[in-house]
Amino acid sequence: MDPRYADVVALLSRYFDGLYTSDNLALAEVFHPKAIYVCASEEPLVQLTMSEYLPIVEKRPSPASRNEPRKDRILSIAFAGPVTAFAQVNCAIGDRYFTDFLSLIQTEGRWQIISKVFHYDRN
Numbered sequence: 001m002d003p004r005y006a007d008v009v010a011l012l013s014r015y016f017d018g019l020y021t022s023d024n025l026a027l028a029e030v031f032h033p034k035a036i037y038v039c040a041s042e043e044p045l046v047q048l049t050m051s052e053y054l055p056i057v058e059k060r061p062s063p064a065s066r067n068e069p070r071k072d073r074i075l076s077i078a079f080a081g082p083v084t085a086f087a088q089v090n091c092a093i094g095d096r097y098f099t100d101f102l103s104l105i106q107t108e109g110r111w112q113i114i115s116k117v118f119h120y121d122r123n
Contacts, residue, residue, distance in 0.1 A: 004079060004082070004085070004106075004111075005077060005079075007106075007110075007111050008077050008085055008087060008104060008111055009074065009077070011030055011104070011111045011112070011113075012074055012077075012087060012089060012102075014026055014029065014030050015027070015030045015089075015102075015113065016070070016072040016089075016091060018030060018057075019057075019063070019072070019091055019093065020062065020063050020064050020070055020072070020091075021062050021063075021064045022057050022058065022060055022061070022062035022063075022064075022065075023057075023062075024054040024055070024057045024058040027054060027057060028050065028054055030112060030113055031050050031054075031112060031113045031116075032050075032105065032107070032112040032113065032114045033050055034049075034050075034114070035049075035050050035112070035113055035114050035115060035116065036048070036049065036114075036115050036116070037049075037050070037052075037053045037115075037116045038115070038116070038117045038118070039117075039118050039119070039120070040119075041118075041119050041120050041121075063092075063093050063094070066094075068092070068093075068094070070091075070092075071090065071091060071092035071097070072089065072090065072091035072092075073089065073090050073091075074087060074088075074089050075087075075088040075089060075090060076088045082106070083105055083106040083107070084103075084104070084105055084106075085103075085104040085105075085106075085111070086101070086102070086103055086104070087100075087101075087102045087104060088100070088101055088102075089102065092123070095122050095123045096120040096121070096122055096123070097120060097121050097122075097123055098118050098119070098120045099118060099119050099120075100116055100117075100118040101116070101117045101118065102115070102116055103115040103117075
């Protein structure tokens, strides 16, 4: 297996764990500090920096605390050169089912999410 693929899968696993437990410290490790978070599922457009997004995660009850079943999965991973990747993933939090498009970069020897653009549907 391509070591880049295994590294990205490990990063996505930490991403899913951070979302499931509402662990803003874990998410701060998987997101690049300059990452953006964007959703256009409803008006107005939501566009946040990590300094705006992570406190929201910290304050919300976690899916784990509500004993919600995990519904996360990796749909695809693609690479564009040695330090750029794209992942499409699904997960669920509360009554929302998410499709995330995650752009990833490798800097200083580790992969991080540089942008999260997503859509959600309500269950």
